[in-house]
Amino acid sequence: MGRHLHTIFALIFMGFLFLLPFVANGGLIDDLRQQIAAKSQEVKDLQQRAAEAKQSLAEAQSKERSLQNQIYKFNKQIEALELEIAVTEEQIDEVKLKIEEIEIKIKQTQEAINLEKSRIASTLQLIYETGPPDIVELSLNAKSLSSMFQNLYSVQKLEGELKTRLNVAQELSANLVKDEADAKAQENNLVALRTQLTLQQELTEDQRSEKNILLKDTRQQETVYQKSVKQLESQQTEIQKNIIALEAKLRFAIDPSSLPKGKGILSWPVNEVRITQYYGPTSETGFINDGYQFHNGIDLAPSTGLGTPIYSAGDGKVIAVGNDGRYAYGKWVAIDHKNGLITLYAHLSKQAVSVGATVSKGDVIGFMGSTGFSTGSHLHFTVYATSTFEVIDRWYGPLPLGGHLDPLEYL
Template sequence: MNKAQRTIFQVASFMIAFAFLGSVIDYVGAAPDIEDLKIEINKRSEKIQELEAQIRETKNTIGDLQKSERTLANEIARLDAQIKALYLDIALTEEQIGSLNLELERISLEIKQLEDKLYETKKQTAGILRSLQETAEYASPVTLVFSSESFSEVFDNLTAGERLEAELILIIRDLKTTKQTLEEKRIMTEKKKQELETFRETLAVQNSILISEQDDREDLLYTTNRQENQFRQTLKTLEVQQQTIEKEIIQFDAQLRRLVNPSALPSKGALSWPTDVVRITQYYGSTASTGFINDQYLFHNGIDIAPPSGIGTPIKAAASGTIIGMGNLGRLAYGKWIAVDHRNGLITLYAHLSKQAAQLGQSVQNGDVIGYEGSTGFSTGPHLHFTVYASETFRIEERSYGLLPVGASLNPMDFLE
C-alpha cells in the first residue's frame, strides 16, 4: 500500500475513534449539571423521609385521641392533630412535586446529551461510509495484491480493512442502543409528567380539606362557646339524633331484605377494594361480634376501612357504574356520602368523606377517584364506611337533616376480590 492509501485508512480509523471520543466528551461536559441535580434530588428525598416520619407520628397521635373519652379538650386536640397532619401532607406533596420537577430537568439534560451523541454518531458514520466508498477501489483483494510490494503488506492491508468494518459495526450497534435509551427516557418523561399532574391535583385537594378542617374546628369552638358542659350537651343531642337515624336504617334494612333476589347477585370478585391500602377496623354484622366500641349501634351495615394515610386518602369506585346519589348529613350518620350503581345487582355507598370528587349522574370506571377519606358525620376519626346494597332495594329518603341512603345491605366481603 502506498502512502496515500495508508493515509486514507488512517483518517477513516481516526474518524471512528473520534465518534466514540466525541460521545464521551459530550457526556463529560453535561455531567456536572446532572450531578448537581442528583444532589438536589437526594436532598429532597431526605426531606421527604423526614416528613413521612413526622406524618406517621402525628397520625399515631390521632389514633390515640380517637380512643380517648369524647371531651371538648380531646376533640380540639384531635382536630388540631388532623390539621397538623394535613399541613405535613401538604408539605410532603410540595416536596414530591419539587423532586419530580428536578427529575424531569435531569431527564431533559440526559435526553439532550443522548440527542447530541446520536447526531454526532450519525454524522461520523456518514463520513466513514463516504470514505469507504471513495477507497473501495483500493480495498479489493486483487487491487491490493498488485499494488502491494510484498505479501506481508497485502495481509496488513486486508487486516486494516476488516478492522475498519468491525469498528463500523460497533458504531452501528452503539447507535441502536442510543436510540433505544433515548426512547426509554422520553417514555419516562411522560410518566413523570403524569405523576406531577397527579401530585398537583392532590395538593389542591389537600388544601381544600385543610380549609374544611379548620372551619370545623372554629365551628366546634363557636357552638360550644369553649365550654365543656356545652360540648357534652351538644354531643348528647347528636347521640340521640344518631340513635333515631340508626334505628330507621336498621328498620329499612330489615323490611327491604325480603326484596333481595340472591340469584341476581354477582359472585365474589365483582368489586375491587375502594382504597389502595386496606386496613379494616370494623367488619359487617352484629356489633356484638364485630366489636364496635359504640354501644348504641346494634348492627353495622358495612365495613370500615382506615388506611394509615388518613384524611385525604383517595377513595375509588369499586366497579364501573353511575353516581346515583350523594349528600351531606353534617355531623350525623354518613356525613358526606356517594352512592354508585354498578348495574350488576349491586350499589355501593362511600361515607364519612372529607370531599366528594364526582357529580350526580356521572359515569365512573373501576378505580376512578370519587372522593377522599374523612371523618364527617357521626364519626370518631378518619375512615371510610363502605356499604354494599342489593340494587333493587336501594332508596334515598328525604329528611330534615338531609338525604339518607337506605336499603338491604349485604356483606361486602362476599363481593370484594
C-alpha cells in the same frame, strides 16, 4: 487505498473526541442526582414525622370526649395534614429535578444520535468512494508481506467499527424512546401530586374552619360543649334506629336470583385493607350503643388517614351523591354497577364525582374522612341489592337506604 484508510481512521478518532462534551455534561447530571437524593431523604424524614402525628391523633381519638380533647384532635389533624403537605411539596420538587435530569439526558442522547449519524454517513461515503478492497492493489502497494496483512486488517477493522457505530446509534435511539417515556410518566406523576397537594390544602382549611366553628359555638366552655354533644348523640342515635328499621324491611325484598355470585366481583375501595368493623350484628362486630345494633357494611381505616383516596369497587354509574352533615353517612357516593349491586362509600371528607358520571374500577370517587356519625377517619362501605335501593329526603339531608349484603361475599 492507504490514504483513504488513514482518512477514515482519523474520522473515527475524531468521533471519540465528539463524545467529550457528553462526558463533561455528566457532572451536571451527577449534581442533579445528588439533589434528588437529598430531596428523597427530606421526604422520608417528613413522612416519619407525619406518621408520628397520625399516631398521636389515633391515640387522641380514643380519649374521653371533651372540648379540650376535641380541640387537641383538630390541632393534631391540622399538624398531620400540614406535614403531608410538606411531604407532597418535597415530592413535587424531587419530581421536577428528575424531569430536569431526564430532559438533559434526552438532549444529550439526541445530540449523540445526530453525531453518530454524521460519522456513519461520512464513513459510508468514504467506503463508497474507495470501493471494496482489492487484494492485488493491496499487495502491490504494500512494502512487505506484513504491511499487506496490516492493510487487510485495517479494512476489516473499519468494517467492524462501522457495525459498532450502527449498534451504538440503535442503542441510543432505544434509550431516547425510554427517556421520553420516563419524562412523560414523571410529568403525569407531577400532575397527580399537585392535585393531591390542592386536596390536602383544602382539607387543612376545612379542619381549621370546623375548629373555629366549635370554639365559637361552645364559647370555649366545657359545659356548653357537653350539652351540644349529648344533643348530637341523641339525634344520631334516633337516626340510626330509623335506618336499621327501614333497612330491615328492605332486606326482605331482596331477590336472591337477581344477585351475582362469587368473590372478586368487586374490588377493594382502598389500597391498604384494614378492616376495623365487619358486617353484621354489633354484638358480634364490636361497636355497640343504644341505637346501633346492626352494622350494614364494613369499616376500612387505612393508616394513611384523612384524605386517603377512595376507589370505585367496579365499573358503573354514579346514581346518587349526598351530604348528611354531622348525621348518618355524612358525605357519601352511591354507584350502580349494573350487575345487581350498588355500592355506598360513606363518611367521605370530599366527593370527587357527581351524579350521572360513568366510572371504571379503580377510579377515585372521593377521599376518606370522618363526616356524619363517625368517631374517626375511615370509610364505611356498604353493598345493596339494586332492586331495593332508594334515596329518601330527611331534614339533615338525602339518606340512602336498601337491602344490604355482606360486602365480603363479593370482595
